[in-house]
Amino acid sequence: AKSAGKGRYHFYHPNLSESLITRLSREHAVRHAVENDEFVVYFQPRYGVQSGRMSSMEALVRWQHPERGLLYPGEFIDVAEDTGLIVRLGELVIEKVCAQLAAWKRMGLHVSPVSVNVSPHQLKVGNVSSYLAACLRRHDVEARLVEVELTESAVIDQSRGVIRELQELRELGVKLMVDDFGTGHSSLAQLHRLDVDVLKVDKAFTDALTSGTEGQVLFQAIVSMASALDMCVVAEGVETPEQLSMLRKLNCDEVQGFLFSPAVPGDAVAALMARPAL
Ligand code: C2E
Ligand code: CA
Numbered sequence: 001a002k003s004a005g006k007g008r009y010h011f012y013h014p015n016l017s018e019s020l021i022t023r024l025s026r027e028h029a030v031r032h033a034v035e036n037d038e039f040v041v042y043f044q045p046r047y048g049v050q051s052g053r054m055s056s057m058e059a060l061v062r063w064q065h066p067e068r069g070l071l072y073p074g075e076f077i078d079v080a081e082d083t084g085l086i087v088r089l090g091e092l093v094i095e096k097v098c099a100q101l102a103a104w105k106r107m108g109l110h111v112s113p114v115s116v117n118v119s120p121h122q123l124k125v126g127n128v129s130s131y132l133a134a135c136l137r138r139h140d141v142e143a144r145l146v147e148v149e150l151t152e153s154a155v156i157d158q159s160r161g162v163i164r165e166l167q168e169l170r171e172l173g174v175k176l177m178v179d180d181f182g183t184g185h186s187s188l189a190q191l192h193r194l195d196v197d198v199l200k201v202d203k204a205f206t207d208a209l210t211s212g213t214e215g216q217v218l219f220q221a222i223v224s225m226a227s228a229l230d231m232c233v234v235a236e237g238v239e240t241p242e243q244l245s246m247l248r249k250l251n252c253d254e255v256q257g258f259l260f261s262p263a264v265p266g267d268a269v270a271a272l273m274a275r276p277a278l
C-alpha cells in the first residue's frame with residue numbers, strides 16, 4: 001500500500017493475491033528494462049568434436065540491471081513468456097546478434113554462425129522470420145550465420161501459423177535446431193520430416209554418460225539414429241574431460257559446456273576464437 005499524505009489510498013485489493021502483485025511488478029520491471037535497453041547478449045561457443053575448433057555459438061540473453069548487476073534468464077524469461085514481452089525481447093536479441101555479427105565481420109574475424117533461442121510464443125506469433133530477414137538485410141549479414149533453437153513442443157505444433165513460420169525460416173536459409181532434445185515428446189521421424197538440422201541433446205543425457213552404461217547406450221542410440229537421418233548432434237552442458245572422451249567415442253558431432261567456456265560478452269569472443277579449443 002502507498003500513502004499520499006492526507007488523501008491516503010490503498011491499491012491493494014483484498015482479493016489480489018500477493019503473487020499476482022509480485023507478478024505485476026516483475027512484469028513492469030521487465031517492460032521497463034526492454035524500453036530502457038538493459039538487455040545484452042552473451043555468446044557461448046560450440047566446438048566440433050573431430051576438428052577441435054569452434055564451430056558456432058549460442059546467443060544467451062542477460063539483463064544488465066542498474067542496481068542488481070547481471071541477471072540470468074531464470075530471473076526474467078518466464079515473466080516475459082507469460083506476458084508476451086518475449087516477442088519484443090526476442091526481437092531485441094535478434095537485432096543485437098545481427099549487429100554483433102556485422103561488427104565481427106568489420107573486425108576481419110572469421111565469423112562462426114550464432115544460434116538464437118526462439119520461444120514457442122514467438123513462433124506462434126509468427127514474426128520471427130520476417131523480423132530476422134529485415135535485420136539480416138539491414139546489417140548486411142548472410143542468413144547462414146544465424147540459426148534458431150526451438151523446443152520440441154514448439155516444432156511439432158501442427159497449427160498452421162507455426163508450420164508456416166518454420167517454412168519461412170527454412171526458405172530464409174537458417175538452420176533449425178531442436179533444443180533440450182530428449183525432454184519432450186517428439187520423435188526423430190517427426191523432426192526429420194520437419195527438416196530439423198541439429199539436435200541439441202539435453203544436459204541430462206550428458207550427465208548420464210558417466211553414471212553407467214545405460215546413459216551411454218541411450219546417447220549412442222540418439223547419435224546413430226540422428227546420423228542415419230542426416231541430423232547433427234550437439235551435447236549440451238559438457239563439464240568434464242570424461243564426458244568429452246565418451247562423446248568422442250560415441251561420434252557426437254559438437255559439444256558445448258563449461259568445460260570449454262561459459263557464455264561471454266561479444267567483445268570477449270575474439271580471444272576465444274584465437275585459442276585452441278579441445
Ligand atoms: P538453454 O537454451 O538450454 O541454454 C543453456 C543454458 O545452460 C544456459 O543458461 C547456459 O549458460 C547453461 N550452460 C551452458 N553450459 C553449461 C554447463 O556446462 N553446465 C551447466 N550447469 N549449465 C550450462 P542461461 O544462459 O542461464 O539460460 C537459461 C535458459 O534461458 C536457456 O536454456 C534458454 O531456454 C533461455 N534463454 C536464454 N536466452 C534466451 C533468449 O534470448 N530467448 C529465449 N526465448 N530464451 C532464452
Ligand atoms: Ca538453447
Ligand code: CA
Nearest residue numbers: 126127165168
Ligand atoms: Ca511469419
Ligand code: CA
Nearest residue numbers: 179180200236
Ligand atoms: Ca538447451
